[in-house]
Amino acid sequence: MHNLGVLISGRGSNMMAVHDHIQSGALGAEISVVISNKPQAQGLTFAVENGISTAVFEPKDYASNNAYEQDIVTCLKSFKVDLVVLAGYMKLVGDPMLQAYEGRMVNIHPSLLPSFKGLNAQKQALDYGVKVAGCTAHYVIRDVDAGPIILQAAVPVLDDDTEASLSARILEKEHEIFSMAIQEALDQLN
Ligand code: GRF
Numbered sequence: 001m002h003n004l005g006v007l008i009s010g011r012g013s014n015m016m017a018v019h020d021h022i023q024s025g026a027l028g029a030e031i032s033v034v035i036s037n038k039p040q041a042q043g044l045t046f047a048v049e050n051g052i053s054t055a056v057f058e059p060k061d062y063a064s065n066n067a068y069e070q071d072i073v074t075c076l077k078s079f080k081v082d083l084v085v086l087a088g089y090m091k092l093v094g095d096p097m098l099q100a101y102e103g104r105m106v107n108i109h110p111s112l113l114p115s116f117k118g119l120n121a122q123k124q125a126l127d128y129g130v131k132v133a134g135c136t137a138h139y140v141i142r143d144v145d146a147g148p149i150i151l152q153a154a155v156p157v158l159d160d161d162t163e164a165s166l167s168a169r170i171l172e173k174e175h176e177i178f179s180m181a182i183q184e185a186l187d188q189l190n
Helices: 012-025 042-049 065-077 095-099 119-127 162-190
Strands: 002-008 028-036 053-057 084-088 105-109 132-139 151-158
Touching: 002 012, 002 065, 002 162, 012 028, 012 042, 012 162, 028 042, 042 053, 053 065, 065 095, 095 105, 105 119, 105 162, 119 151, 119 162, 132 162, 151 162
Parallel strands: 002 028, 002 084, 028 053, 084 105
Antiparallel strands: 105 132, 132 151
């Protein structure tokens, strides 16, 4: 059984969807630890309630980003994590995590990459006026939202969409494809 280390910063709905897919048997893995850079992340509550180990590392407690990430890597290794899952982890990934897990780290992004990288991707899509939006599960490399694509899903953009309505439509697809992409990444491991 492969071990997942899930990194979050907030709500954690993608982490919950991964958990649900594991529970239903659709995804053959275990969430070994949920790590957050924010102590108030709502997703931590779900993890604790579901008996998943959690850890919080706050960048402000460290002299450098490298020192912060080194502690995360040490934690991931202590849980024998095979694949790192960035599920709404709102921080750029630096050297320690890349050196330890490049090729074994995946992210979910709410746009059809390579369009609309970075923050507020759904608003970027609305502002641009695209008629099709979606989400992308991809491997993490140094360049933001630029790693090899594993899976994508598209949704229509409706004339009366708001950022909230479009984000909700995309999020449903995120919850579907992320677990499938994680399974594909795990199948590549060995
Ligand atoms: C999602 O839209 C994800 O694509 C983006 O951040 C959001 C996280 O949502 N990277 P949640 O914390 O998984 O609910």
